[in-house]
Amino acid sequence: MKVCLIGSGNLATQLGMALYEKGHPIVQVWSRTAENAVELAMRLNSQYTNDISLINYESDIYIISVTDKAIEQVLSWRSWGSKLVVHTSGSTPMELLSPYCENFGVFYPFQTFSKAKKIDFDQIPICLEANTPQNLEILRVLAQSISNNIQLINSEQRQQIHLAAVFTCNFVNHLYSIGEGLLREKGIGFDILKPLILETAAKIVDHSPKSVQTGPAIRNDKDIINKHLALLENQPDLQVLYQQISDRIIQTIN
Amino acid sequence: MKVCLIGSGNLATQLGMALYEKGHPIVQVWSRTAENAVELAMRLNSQYTNDISLINYESDIYIISVTDKAIEQVLSWRSWGSKLVVHTSGSTPMELLSPYCENFGVFYPFQTFSKAKKIDFDQIPICLEANTPQNLEILRVLAQSISNNIQLINSEQRQQIHLAAVFTCNFVNHLYSIGEGLLREKGIGFDILKPLILETAAKIVDHSPKSVQTGPAIRNDKDIINKHLALLENQPDLQVLYQQISDRIIQTIN
Numbered sequence: 191m192k193v194c195l196i197g198s199g200n201l202a203t204q205l206g207m208a209l210y211e212k213g214h215p216i217v218q219v220w221s222r223t224a225e226n227a228v229e230l231a232m233r234l235n236s237q238y239t240n241d242i243s244l245i246n247y248e249s250d251i252y253i254i255s256v257t258d259k260a261i262e263q264v265l266s267w268r269s270w271g272s273k274l275v276v277h278t279s280g281s282t283p284m285e286l287l288s289p290y291c292e293n294f295g296v297f298y299p300f301q302t303f304s305k306a307k308k309i310d311f312d313q314i315p316i317c318l319e320a321n322t323p324q325n326l327e328i329l330r331v332l333a334q335s336i337s338n339n340i341q342l343i344n345s346e347q348r349q350q351i352h353l354a355a356v357f358t359c360n361f362v363n364h365l366y367s368i369g370e371g372l373l374r375e376k377g378i379g380f381d382i383l384k385p386l387i388l389e390t391a392a393k394i395v396d397h398s399p400k401s402v403q404t405g406p407a408i409r410n411d412k413d414i415i416n417k418h419l420a421l422l423e424n425q426p427d428l429q430v431l432y433q434q435i436s437d438r439i440i441q442t443i444n
Numbered sequence: 445m446k447v448c449l450i451g452s453g454n455l456a457t458q459l460g461m462a463l464y465e466k467g468h469p470i471v472q473v474w475s476r477t478a479e480n481a482v483e484l485a486m487r488l489n490s491q492y493t494n495d496i497s498l499i500n501y502e503s504d505i506y507i508i509s510v511t512d513k514a515i516e517q518v519l520s521w522r523s524w525g526s527k528l529v530v531h532t533s534g535s536t537p538m539e540l541l542s543p544y545c546e547n548f549g550v551f552y553p554f555q556t557f558s559k560a561k562k563i564d565f566d567q568i569p570i571c572l573e574a575n576t577p578q579n580l581e582i583l584r585v586l587a588q589s590i591s592n593n594i595q596l597i598n599s600e601q602r603q604q605i606h607l608a609a610v611f612t613c614n615f616v617n618h619l620y621s622i623g624e625g626l627l628r629e630k631g632i633g634f635d636i637l638k639p640l641i642l643e644t645a646a647k648i649v650d651h652s653p654k655s656v657q658t659g660p661a662i663r664n665d666k667d668i669i670n671k672h673l674a675l676l677e678n679q680p681d682l683q684v685l686y687q688q689i690s691d692r693i694i695q696t697i698n
Contacts, residue, residue: 200658259667281668301640302658307647315636341636350630351637353672358623358637359644360659361689362616367653367696369612376604382569382595383605383612384649386555390613391645393561395638399621404454404556405614413513414535418607431688435615438681442621 194218197255198226200303208311208336210234217249242267258282265290280352283345284319295320295329302359311336317343407439449473451509452480454557462565462590464488471503496521512536519544534606537599538573549574549583556613565590571597661693
């Protein structure tokens with residue numbers, strides 16, 4: 191399928207590369223900033239523009255991959271005719287596209303993306319939604335060309351998936367940061383935590399996380415919990431966080 | 445080295461198996477509960493007892509791997525002569541052993557253990573501390589027989605490492621649980637989160653977590669944050685947790 195990529199962020203970059211490598215021509219790349227458009231277009235052997243009115247009608251699908259609040263603005267800047275238009279957002283309902291397009295849907299690759307780290311799309315869940323069965327079928331064929339993990343997910347579910355991702359990816363990464371900071375205080379490098387972090391993630395492949403909870407809180411080991419709270423006495427916000435998550439874990443015991 | 449294993453929990457089980465497989469005879473296994481002692485002793489081709497006075501002096505090292513609060517009790521139940529005695533606890537100072545033993549130290553494999561999931565010790569950091577350079581050398585030789593990652597860590601540092609582990613392993617796993625629960629509410633299986641969880645962990649192998657933080661909070665995207673808080677309106681404790689961690693992430697922006 192001929193693709194027009196609207197946006198040049200982390201997701202647009204990784205998705206564009208995955209599609210391009212599977213043989214889908216990227217006809218045009220649009221970005222608000224000309225340099226970003228140029229940079230990504232060069233990687234994708236594509237034309238580029240930072241003027242939305244210069245997007246042509248040669249593509250089969252128009253993938254809008256911009257920040258959530260910019261989606262509607264971008265939609266409103268031009269007419270889309272009968273072209274198939276999708277967004278890639280977790281928290282934006284599909285119906286936002288309805289006033290602007292005849293044929294529309296959502297193409298949401300569920301992963302954390304950075305520009306620098308290349309992502310293998312093979313196992314990434316791609317969450318699809320479309321306004322007609324025909325459009326869903328088009329999206330399914332496109333998604334299957336880059337991933338073996340296609341999911342039909344409505345807007346309400348997708349929003350919840352995105353919320354779950356904030357806890358299990360964004361907040362988890364912040365906890366990694368907290369660990370790094372705690373070690374730094376005592377002159378210990380972050381490396382020592384890496385095997386633990388990888389094993390903790392690997393465990394949930396075959397186990398429900400609730401069933402493999404370890405640590406002082408799940409043993410209701412007040413001695414250790416109090417020692418840890420004392421260690422955090424100069425960081426009251428970390429103390430509160432420690433107490434709060436420990437309390438939640440203790441509540442799950444019964 | 446001939447090993448006496450005092451304890452039969454997750455860590456004792458995995459450590460005993462690793463030592464046994466590298467050719468160290470496990471002379472005796474002690475556990476408070478006879479069945480646990482029998483079960484582990486059978487895996488380790490060892491004698492077993494649930495009577496601490498029946499532990500003999502034939503081993504070269506006595507590894508106490510019981511809950512933190514039981515360590516001193518176990519130490520006090522018998523005399524240890526000049527035998528080398530270590531504990532495997534993150535949060536217990538080495539000096540706790542001093543009144544009871546002549547030769548002592550700490551042998552702390554820094555990983556999360558369960559009985560069922562076999563652990564490859566190869567890359568696991570083993571944190572060592574001993575009361576003399578000679579004892580440290582003995583521990584180092586033993587540790588190197590099962591791992592390539594030996595760390596000299598004093599009691600204060602080890603305590604901090606354990607605290608960091610609570611954030612990056614125990615609390616992280618609880619966030620995985622929260623994600624699982626959020627998806628269940630909308631009839632979505634946990635599988636969809638697995639690629640994201642694994643990628644989030646894999647990222648920190650080559651990047652400082654602070655440098656790869658993603659999500660609405662690091663973009664200070666108030667629209668999405670407010671949407672998510674609204675989705676959590678029936679779970680006020682999750683709302684508080686969401687707000688609190690988001691605020692911490694937002695504070696790191698500048």
